[in-house]
Amino acid sequence: xxxxxxxxxxxxxxxxxxxxxxxxxxxxxxxxxxxxxxxxxxxxxxxxxxxxxxxxxxxxxxxxxxxxxxxxxxxxxxxxxxxxxxxxxxxxxxxxxxxxxxxxxxxxxxxxxxxxxxxxxxxxxxxxxxxxxxxxxxxxxxxxxxxxxxxxxxxxxxxxxxxxxxxxxxxxxxxxxxxxxxxxxxxxxxxxxxxxxxxxxx
Numbered sequence: 001x002x003x004x005x006x007x008x009x010x011x012x013x014x015x016x017x018x019x020x021x022x023x024x025x026x027x028x029x030x031x032x033x034x035x036x037x038x039x040x041x042x043x044x045x046x047x048x049x050x051x052x053x054x055x056x057x058x059x060x061x062x063x064x065x066x067x068x069x070x071x072x073x074x075x076x077x078x079x080x081x082x083x084x085x086x087x088x089x090x091x092x093x094x095x096x097x098x099x100x101x102x103x104x105x106x107x108x109x110x111x112x113x114x115x116x117x118x119x120x121x122x123x124x125x126x127x128x129x130x131x132x133x134x135x136x137x138x139x140x141x142x143x144x145x146x147x148x149x150x151x152x153x154x155x156x157x158x159x160x161x162x163x164x165x166x167x168x169x170x171x172x173x174x175x176x177x178x179x180x181x182x183x184x185x186x187x188x189x190x191x192x193x194x195x196x197x198x199x200x201x202x
Contacts, residue, residue, distance in 0.1 A: 001119035001160045001179065006076035008183045009115060009155075012190025016197045021066050025087040034059055035090045038097035060098040063091065068100070072193050073114040073150060077140060079121070084136045092143055107149030113196070114150030115189055116140055119182075121161035123171070153189060157182035 010020075037056035041049055049057070067073065077088045084092075095101050100108050116137075124134045137156065145152040159175035162168040168175070 001157055001182075002076040002078045002117050004179075005117035005119065005155055005157065005182055005186045006074055008186040009074055009117065009190035009193075012187035012192075013194040013197075014191070016194030017072070021070065023063070023066060023091070025091045026085065029087045030059070030090050030094060031056075032090075035093040035097070038094050042097055042102075056094070057097075060094045063095050064098040064100050067095065067109065071112070071197065073109070073112065073144075074117070075115065075140070075144065076117040077136065078119045079124075079134055079136045082133045082135050084139055088140075096143075101148070103147065107147065110149035111151055112149075113193060114144055114152045115186075115193075116144060116152060116154045117186060118154070119157045119160045121159070121165075122168075123158050125158065155182055155186050155189065 033052065034056045037050070037052045038060045041053035041057050044053060075088075077085055080086070096103065099105070118137055118140075120134060122128075122130060124130050124132075137154065141152065141154070144150045157179055159168065159171050159178055162172045162175035
């Protein structure tokens with residue numbers, strides 16, 4: 001569902017952005033040991049870097065260049081097992097190993113618009129049995145907003161497993177409404193981002 005939210009945002013933008021860079025870490029994961037090699041390279045003298053560490057540092061720089069070149073940043077990251085999706089976490093760890101994004105450095109994306117799209121299979125809102133079990137969204141907000149400095153807007157959709165879970169059958173109308181609202185919000189935000197882009201270019 002996070003992909004559907006991202007697609008709705010892009011549809012709302014209506015081609016306002018001449019170049020779109022996509023990094024699909026869910027379907028094309030980053031090399032598994034890369035984040036480890038990048039992190040250990042942070043404390044390794046340059047002359048002692050292994051080939052794997054050098055490759056990891058080059059990949060971290062490539063990811064950072066992608067972020068730094070973007071006018072608008074769109075993140076589609078679902079909740080998996082109450083935490084951050086593994087491939088997204090590996091991507092974040094790689095970026096955080098790059099000198100421009102190391103913790104404690106100046107916030108590199110200060111003020112740039114960012115959008116976080118996330119879907120959760122169950123209900124995690126206030127008053128539900130699993131309120132507070134979402135350990136992904138707060139973490140992502142800390143990284144994207146508080147640490148990197150993005151002007152962050154979140155679109156959150158819940159109950160996405162209702163259609164395939166018999167025990168959630170009674171929640172299916174609410175799930176459908178929640179999804180419709182989320183898709184509409186994502187599309188409006190895309191249109192707003194497009195308007196801002198056109199205004200700045202004028």
